[in-house]
Amino acid sequence: MEVISLFAKEYPFYITSAVLIFLGIALLLLKRNLLMAVLALEIAFNGINLLFATASHYLGDPKGKMVVLLVLAISAGSFAIGLILVVNYYRAKQSLSLEELRLLGEKENE
Amino acid sequence: MLGEVLVFFYLASAMVISSLLAVVSRNPVHAILWILVMILHQAFMLYTLGSEFLTAVQIIVYAGAVLVLFLFVVYIINLRREERWRIFVERSSLGLVCFVVFLYLLFKNLAFFTALSPAFKANLPYHLAEATNLQWIARYLYSHYLFQFELIGVILLVVVFGAVYLLRKLKEES
Numbered sequence: 001m002e003v004i005s006l007f008a009k010e011y012p013f014y015i016t017s018a019v020l021i022f023l024g025i026a027l028l029l030l031k032r033n034l035l036m037a038v039l040a041l042e043i044a045f046n047g048i049n050l051l052f053a054t055a056s057h058y059l060g061d062p063k064g065k066m067v068v069l070l071v072l073a074i075s076a077g078s079f080a081i082g083l084i085l086v087v088n089y090y091r092a093k094q095s096l097s098l099e100e101l102r103l104l105g106e107k108e109n110e
Numbered sequence: 111m112l113g114e115v116l117v118f119f120y121l122a123s124a125m126v127i128s129s130l131l132a133v134v135s136r137n138p139v140h141a142i143l144w145i146l147v148m149i150l151h152q153a154f155m156l157y158t159l160g161s162e163f164l165t166a167v168q169i170i171v172y173a174g175a176v177l178v179l180f181l182f183v184v185y186i187i188n189l190r191r192e193e194r195w196r197i198f199v200e201r202s203s204l205g206l207v208c209f210v211v212f213l214y215l216l217f218k219n220l221a222f223f224t225a226l227s228p229a230f231k232a233n234l235p236y237h238l239a240e241a242t243n244l245q246w247i248a249r250y251l252y253s254h255y256l257f258q259f260e261l262i263g264v265i266l267l268v269v270v271f272g273a274v275y276l277l278r279k280l281k282e283e284s
Contacts, residue, residue: 011220013159016122018216020129027133035183036133039141042176043129046152049168055223057159062246065161066255069247072171073262077269079176083183084276090187 013054020047034086034096038079045075117158124151138184142177149173163244 024044031037049068056064090096125148132144153168241249251259 010223012118012122013155014220014223015216016125016155019126022212023126023129031133035138035180035187036141039145039180040133042145043133043148046129046149046172050152050155053156053159053161053164057161062243063250065164065243066247066250068161068164069167069251070255070258070262072167074265076171076176077266080179080269081272081276083179084273087183087186088276096187 010054010058013050013058017047017051017054020044020050023047032098034089034098037098038082038086041082042075042079045071114158118155121151121155121158124148125155139181142180142184145180146173146177149177161243163247 021044024040024042024047027040028037028044031040049071052064052068052071056062056068086096128144128147128151132141132148135141135144149168149172153165153173156168157165
């Protein structure tokens with residue numbers, strides 16, 4: 001592999017978006033609070049948007065920017081539904097801890 | 111050139127640091143305000159990439175709609191009890207291996223992108239300079255990607271119905 005200069009034109013953008021995506025996924029796995037996990041997911045969405053916009057600009061293809069628009073619309077809808085589910089979960093369990101979120105896996109409440 | 115590099119490094123470091131602070135901070139309102147800082151910096155970074163329409167949409171949709179939604183949820187539920195961290199994976203060597211593998215994939219794909227770029231540019235069927243950015247988006251959105259555009263409308267309608275259904279069920283229970 002050739003030596004990659006960090007100051008070349010489009011590498012910093014790709015590296016920033018990769019850092020944001022990895023950060024979002026890592027914090028999604030690490031957090032114990034459901035609301036903070038949704039926020040971490042939003043960080044990952046922003047990284048993906050930045051990746052699409054960078055590739056679209058440097059490859060010279062305007063389709064990528066349109067994909068960013070579609071991703072924005074879908075992520076806004078999915079965050080709305082996800083936050084409603086968070087509120088419902090809080091009303092049911094009176095906490096947002098992910099440690100107790102085992103309703104689908106184990107039958108311990110019977 | 112130096113100015114561009116300085117602006118880029120300011121934006122990138124502000125984005126990474128503010129998103130780290132957002133998820134590390136204990137107070138959820140502070141976390142949402144740090145996310146707001148991150149989104150504004152990302153909007154300006156999209157502007158440096160030459161897409162001013164996406165800047166406006168990013169600020170309106172994320173900072174104006176999604177973050178206000180997050181703030182409402184934080185005010186509805188009160189998070190008094192502090193959630194402690196517990197170690198997710200016991201072995202840190204496994205994490206190191208995953209990190210090295212991801213780093214290798216990242217740089218390998220960067221080399222792939224740069225190898226791709228000139229051939230891709232040579233084969234484009236149009237000249238990018240013949241219209242502005244917003245005109246390109248409109249041209250694609252209303253001609254080639256009309257089905258996806260209509261699909262977005264249907265998805266948002268389903269989101270509205272789902273939200274009303276979930277909240278109605280909540281009101282009957284309580």
